[in-house]
Amino acid sequence: MSLYSISDAQLAFGHVALLDHADFSLEAGERVGLIGRNGAGKSSLLKIIAGLAKPDDGLITRQNELTTVYVPQEPEFDLEASVFDVVASGLSHERELLDEYDVVAHKLADAPSEGPEHDALMSRMNTLQSSLDLHDAWSWQTRVATTLQQIGLDGDVRSGALSGGMKKRVALARALVVQPDVLLLDEPTNHLDFEGIRWLEELLVTLRTGLLFITHDRAFLDKVATRIVDLDRGRLLSYPGNYSAYQTRKAQQLEIEQVEAAKFDKLLAQEEVWIRKGVEARRTRSVGRIARLVEMRNERAERRNVQGNVKLDVGQGERSGKIVSELTDVTKRYGDRTIVDNFTATVMRGDKFGFIGANGAGKTTLLKMILGELAPDEGTVRTGTNTQVAYFDQMRAQLDLDKTLADTISPGSEWVEVNGVKKHVMSYLGDFLFAPERARSPVRSLSGGERNRLLLARLFARPANVLVLDEPTNDLDIQTLELLEELLTDYDGTVLLVSHDRQFLDNVVTSVFASEGGGKWREYVGGFTDWQIQSERSEKIALEAARDTAKQAKKDDGPKDSGAGRNSQRSTKLPYKEVRELEALPAQIAALEAEQKSIAAKLEDGSAFAKDPKEGTRLSERHAAIDEELLVALERWEELEAKRK
Incomplete structure (x- = not known):
């Protein structure tokens, strides 16, 4: 028997049916991820299951003595x-x-x-x-x-x-x-850093309780969910497996739905032509056929099409200088705590940097120094010329809750200009899925996801060549997230991104600034996954090097010709040649990584190809070859380590 089930549920706010004869059940031990567009009714469903709200209609059954806990x-x-x-x-x-x-x-x-x-x-x-x-x-x-x-x-x-x-x-x-028997979580990853999200993932997969959670973190869904439930146009559609499995099946379902809808519309059009034929045809027409036409008209009127996507287009400002910001040996302290310690980096035009670090590590501090908004205690910061910065604030402090949506986008005017094209503010808001009747509503009437959409609309309405995005993914639905990823990937300007959405970072940024504790920051090429692989590999190599140093020191401190020394030599499984090879591998791997980073810097702005196409091709081929050499070196290192143990 299910822990909880609801059948033929109906819930509406105004003319929009959030639940339209929907069915849902939760089994013991299931971990169900609930997804859907902003405003689709996900939080409302969670509150119904928690007993904090009631549907307009529907049958609810739950096990006796069922303990349900809701975390908003x-x-x-x-x-x-x-x-x-x-x-x-x-x-x-x-x-x-x-x-x-x-x-x-x-x-x-x-x-x-x-x-x-x-x-x-x-x-x-x-x-x-x-x-x-x-x-x-x-x-x-x-x-x-x-x-x-x-x-x-x-x-x-x-x-x-x-x-x-x-x-x-x-x-x-x-x-x-x-x-609890049933645990309900609404956006549990909000405010958690990467370590916190990883901790939560490990915690939830070990729970025996029934779990229903709302999140837009696709990596979190993949790790935790055993089933995806999609709240789509008032219906709850169930897909076994994680988010990746859902994507495949959902795409197939939408394709079939489009084909069936096209067939239906074609048949309806034919029937509409038939009913409008001349007198002779009307004398012989079938009463049953007329009744079927009326039924088809009603069915078409009640059909709820897939909600359109946000139309994202950022206002491109003038090109900034080649160097956006150059930091040299910068240090920043607050009291006795060092936030940034002796950090050097250069942000070039067109770079897309992500910031990785625990809450409180100093991501915002480093970001402000890069933009020249905060002076370092030591070192120098040189900001580039002609930078036009557009800022997305996760706290939404830029939004006046008492202003209307239209005044927020275009105060004192009914027109917005994006990339030289003038649009009426109503049409522009429509691009972000705000109906015309909501344009005069106050900002405070919007949900969290809708406020983030409005902030994006405001951000993109202003010309900019540097986009600073501080947690832009919070509360956005997955479809809007994916569109934002595409826009930022194609954006010609510079992007500075703070986000705890691992997949979003992987899909957008080309390099990351990562906190390594104690105010130390390091630049890594690639996204979150690349940083994770490189940092884990560096830690492993450093640990092995420290062990080797400790062993060598212990050996040097002992008697040169003692029996213990001779026994330790005999206990080594590796021949002398392979011991020497193993000792040389960490330095070899580090040299390859440094060479690859240097080549990546030369290739990044495309100038190498413009100056000397042959040299650019050679560098590109060498960059790819280093990947192979690194893989071979790492496999050899692991092989020798395994033999030594």
């Missing part, structure tokens, strides 16, 4: 309370039962040993004891302490002093301490 996008709790007390507030029902049990026990001790009062108190105590046993409430403090330990939280810290990512962990701990 922006959890709220007492910021003055300790983390322990916030997490313990998830067990408020159990603690109330325990408090009442203590009160009844004291009354029973003072009551006569016989009589109606004694019997009533004993009956209540037995009921409470059964409930306490059922909910495992006797050891609630141990449950809270264990949950805090599992999630890595300090119970004594004031919750208001925590970062956004740690507050998210507190909200999850408050949910998990309840030991």
